[in-house]
Amino acid sequence: MDAAATTPIGAEVLQGMLPFFTTDFGNAASLHTYGRAADAAVNKARRQIAKSIGAEPNEIYFTSGATEANNWIINGLVRNSESKRVIISAIEHPSIYELCLQLRTEGYEVDLIEVDQNGIVSMSDLVHKLSRPAALVSVMTANNEVGTVQYINTIANMCKKYGVPFHTDAAQALGSVHINVKDLHIDALSLSAHKIYGPKGIGALYISNDLNVERFVTGGHQERKRRGGTHNVPAIVGFGHAVEVTMRDSSINNARIKQLRDYMIREIESKIEHVHLNGHRMQRLPNNVNFSFSGISGEALLMTLDMDGIAVGTGSACASGSIDRSHALNAMGVAAELNRSAIRFSLSRSTTKEDIDYVVSKLQAIVKKLRPLSGVAVFKKEV
Numbered sequence: 001m002d003a004a005a006t007t008p009i010g011a012e013v014l015q016g017m018l019p020f021f022t023t024d025f026g027n028a029a030s031l032h033t034y035g036r037a038a039d040a041a042v043n044k045a046r047r048q049i050a051k052s053i054g055a056e057p058n059e060i061y062f063t064s065g066a067t068e069a070n071n072w073i074i075n076g077l078v079r080n081s082e083s084k085r086v087i088i089s090a091i092e093h094p095s096i097y098e099l100c101l102q103l104r105t106e107g108y109e110v111d112l113i114e115v116d117q118n119g120i121v122s123m124s125d126l127v128h129k130l131s132r133p134a135a136l137v138s139v140m141t142a143n144n145e146v147g148t149v150q151y152i153n154t155i156a157n158m159c160k161k162y163g164v165p166f167h168t169d170a171a172q173a174l175g176s177v178h179i180n181v182k183d184l185h186i187d188a189l190s191l192s193a194h195k196i197y198g199p200k201g202i203g204a205l206y207i208s209n210d211l212n213v214e215r216f217v218t219g220g221h222q223e224r225k226r227r228g229g230t231h232n233v234p235a236i237v238g239f240g241h242a243v244e245v246t247m248r249d250s251s252i253n254n255a256r257i258k259q260l261r262d263y264m265i266r267e268i269e270s271k272i273e274h275v276h277l278n279g280h281r282m283q284r285l286p287n288n289v290n291f292s293f294s295g296i297s298g299e300a301l302l303m304t305l306d307m308d309g310i311a312v313g314t315g316s317a318c319a320s321g322s323i324d325r326s327h328a329l330n331a332m333g334v335a336a337e338l339n340r341s342a343i344r345f346s347l348s349r350s351t352t353k354e355d356i357d358y359v360v361s362k363l364q365a366i367v368k369k370l371r372p373l374s375g376v377a378v379f380k381k382e383v
Contacts, residue, residue, distance in 0.1 A: 001359060002311045003287060004144060004172060004346035009238065010197035016241040017199065020234040028231040029222060038233045045240025049204055052243045053170075053189060054180035061205045061223045062236055066171035067095040068216075069190035069205035072227070073167050074099055074136065076213035078108060081135030085109040089121050089139045089150075090331035093169055096138055097327060112331070113139065118280040119148035119332050121155060130162040137166050141173035145328050145344055146279030147288025149177055156185040165211055171195055171203070175246035176254055176285050187211045193235065197349075198242030202235035253349045258286035260347055260356060265289055267360045272367055276338055278329060287347040292338035293363075295371045301343055304370065308362045313344040 009017075020041060026034025028042045043057065050057045063069045074096060078086045088100055090112040100110045111134075114125040121139055130137070137159045142149045152168055159166035167188040170179060175196050181189055189206040193199055207213050213226075220228025268275055274294040293301060298314040305312055314326075325339040334342070345359070 001345045001347065001351070001355075002313045003348035003351075004147075004195070004344060005313055006194045006200065007197045007348055009199055010242060010245055012245050013198055013238050013241045017234045017238040020237050024233075026233075028233055029220075038231070041233060041237050042231050045236045045243075048240035048244050049191065050206075052174065052179075052247050053191075053206060054182050055206050056209065058224070059206050059209055061207060061227055062231065062239075063203045063205055063216075063227065064201055065194075065203035066093075066169060066190040066192035067203075069192075069203050070095040070138075070169055071099055072205055072216040073188045073190070073207070073213065074103075074138065076216060077165060078103060078135045080214050083109075083133040083135050085111070085132070085134045087111045087113060087126070087129050087134050087137045087164070089113045090115055091119055091143050091145075091148075091328035092138065092140055093144055093171070096140075096169060115331055117333050118283075119143055119146050119278075119328070120280065120283070121150055123151075123154065123158070126155065126158060130158065130164060134164050137164050138168070139166075140169040141177055141179065142170075142285050143279065143328060144172050145326060145342075146290045146332070147172075147284035147346075148279045149173070149283050149285065152177075152179075152186070153184045159187075160185045172285060174243070175250045176287070181206055181208070188213070193239035193242050196242045196246045199235045199238040202232055202239045204239070249349075254286045257347050257349065257351065260351055260353060261286055261289055263353065264345065264347075264356045264360065267356065268363065271360060271364055276334075278332070278334060278338075278342055287351075289345040289347070290342060291345075292334070292342045293367055294338060294341055296341050296367060298341050298343055300370060301341070301366065304366045305343075305359075305362065308366075310359055310362060313346065314342065 024037050026038040028038040046057045046060045050060050086100055088096055104110045111129045113129060114122040139150055139155050141152055156166045165187040168186055169190045171190060171192040172195060174191055187208045192203040215226040217228040222228055222231060268291055276292040278290040278292060302312055302314055329339045329342055
């Protein structure tokens, strides 16, 4: 129940990767037969990924993941902009949010766009913040914690109107949200393979050919001299296969998972008292269920569920180990007590109704057991 953190490599994906560990092991930068074969495989994956988001293949740059892609676009634009100002939503992934906080300590101006109680970006606040020059606006397509999906087209069009480049972190959204970067006027977009049953350690940054972004890694001619380093050919090939399989099966998988998501929400709300759904009830990722269980620590709930063989998250996997409250839930106005008790369940394409029934059954027993021991009063949310 933690597919938002990562997914296993799909069987088709693994089969496609295997030859590039052994027989087709060439360096994609080499000019001989082995190198040319590896380079052809890299370019095929580039085309597969570009097609999935409506981009040109030469606008796709491979990275180690969405975190690197996010860092690249922020550093590559903001640090080289005359305005020295960046605008992001208040609920961005830590790879953007924390980087921007660091930039702020270095004298850069960082403006956070307000969100409502469901995590939807305030358009009026965005327009207000666009009234002054900025190097970049970055708003994630879908939030990694609560699953809320943004009105990306509206945001991108507003940025275009004011002449500010627009970037979106789509790591959680690929395959679940329709994305065409040309139709939506997206200038840059981050992706990650391991969220869609591909390998870990490989991602991509789409950069529009109309956007001038500084190189990220110096010391190599790879990625059109903008991101040096030997290509991780097996992972890149796996990424391409994962994208192709995801897009091929997305309609069927999303419809089935969405039914399970809605079923799980109904079951939790009907069988457990004092629970609070976080994020937009309808406009959310098909696999995301995020609840606060009042009167219980989220960490305690996570560890107890783990002992019953149930893996869940308390927020972003990249921030695991932190005892701080979620900055995203805080920005949404979620009360401190409910923030600390939030648990994210994220379904995968292998999740079944029986899995959900098991989880809800265990949840009922655990909540009943832990609440009297917590010493924390149950928070009754105003309606």
